[in-house]
Amino acid sequence: MSASHAVSADAHWGGGVSPFAASWQKTMMWIFIVTDALLFSALLCGYGYLRMISPVPWPETTEVFSIPFIAFMTFVLITSSMFMGTAVTAARLGDMKKARNNVVLTILGGLVFLGCQAYEWSHIIHEGARLTGALPGSELAHLGVPPQFPSSFFLLTGFHGSHVISGLVILIITATRTSMGKTPPQGVEMAGLYWHFVDLVWVFIFTLFYLLPS
Amino acid sequence: MSENASNPYKIYTTTWIALLIITVAMLAAEKFHMPRWFLVLFLLAFMMVKAIMIGGNFMHLRYEHSRIAFMVFVGILVTSLILFAFLTPEAASVLAKTPR
Structure with a gap:
């Protein structure tokens, strides 16, 4: 490397300068979010593949699910994201009480969403859905759903649901520590980034799995 | 901000x-x-x-900073497109062999 090159590299990477103009915590959080998004990208591409190669027509989701109920779940998650955004800004402005209250409202939204998902899972399992396909003679089998349908449903919503659960754990810790005055504003922001990501993934699952016509 | x-x-x-x-x-x-x-x-x-x-x-x-937005959008978009580009012809070949 020539001397001029070394000087130029030092000027940008020699310490004290961030190429992303963000703290290392935020940069690492974004890198984590990108990697996690790639997981869901692979899952959604796999779902698309399974849907394309299905030997029987993909069922209309309106025949299997209550779309108004799924729309309500979407409403709850979007609303919880709004509370989370408010919490992040309140923390940045130093209003930690408002931040904590909005994190608590976000947690309530997450719990309602999880409750709805548990109800939806129990309902479809009751109708005969299993990870490997529909049970013979079940209501779903009568609808003629391909085995890929329940598999995709359980994998996509299961992975998303696990992210909601981990998001709730992070939010409960954040709310508790904020009450104790131990969470810096940046802590609320990191929790918020994760929660918004969970909301973002749902936007894709909601459209690609529930709304796309067969 | x-x-x-x-x-x-x-x-x-x-x-x-x-x-x-x-x-x-x-x-x-x-x-x-x-x-x-x-x-x-x-x-x-x-x-x-x-x-x-x-x-x-x-x-x-x-x-x-625009570099973060660039990293996020390009990273996710390019990888998803690569996945999609590899899976679509594979799905088409499977479909062609599947009796309907």
Whole structure:
């Protein structure tokens, strides 16, 4: 490397300068979010593949699910994201009480969403859905759903649901520590980034799995 | 960060309302009996609009350095397109061999 090159590299990477103009915590959080998004990208591409190669027509989701109920779940998650955004800004402005209250409202939204998902899972399992396909003679089998349908449903919503659960754990810790005055504003922001990501993934699952016509 | 100084929380309520309106429009779209290709295009376009609104306004990506936004969008988009590009011809070949 020539001397001029070394000087130029030092000027940008020699310490004290961030190429992303963000703290290392935020940069690492974004890198984590990108990697996690790639997981869901692979899952959604796999779902698309399974849907394309299905030997029987993909069922209309309106025949299997209550779309108004799924729309309500979407409403709850979007609303919880709004509370989370408010919490992040309140923390940045130093209003930690408002931040904590909005994190608590976000947690309530997450719990309602999880409750709805548990109800939806129990309902479809009751109708005969299993990870490997529909049970013979079940209501779903009568609808003629391909085995890929329940598999995709359980994998996509299961992975998303696990992210909601981990998001709730992070939010409960954040709310508790904020009450104790131990969470810096940046802590609320990191929790918020994760929660918004969970909301973002749902936007894709909601459209690609529930709304796309067969 | 250059958010609205008079009411810094306004962006969240306006984004929330916009997201709800878009969601209702997406749900109502199938009632209009439009051609399938148009409905799919409509749903995918609004899905992307919603994703950009959540990323930009809720996750504050619009206020971050452009390198972070570049890393996020290009990283996810390119990888997804590569996956899709490899899987689609494979699916087509499987379909061609599947008796219907």
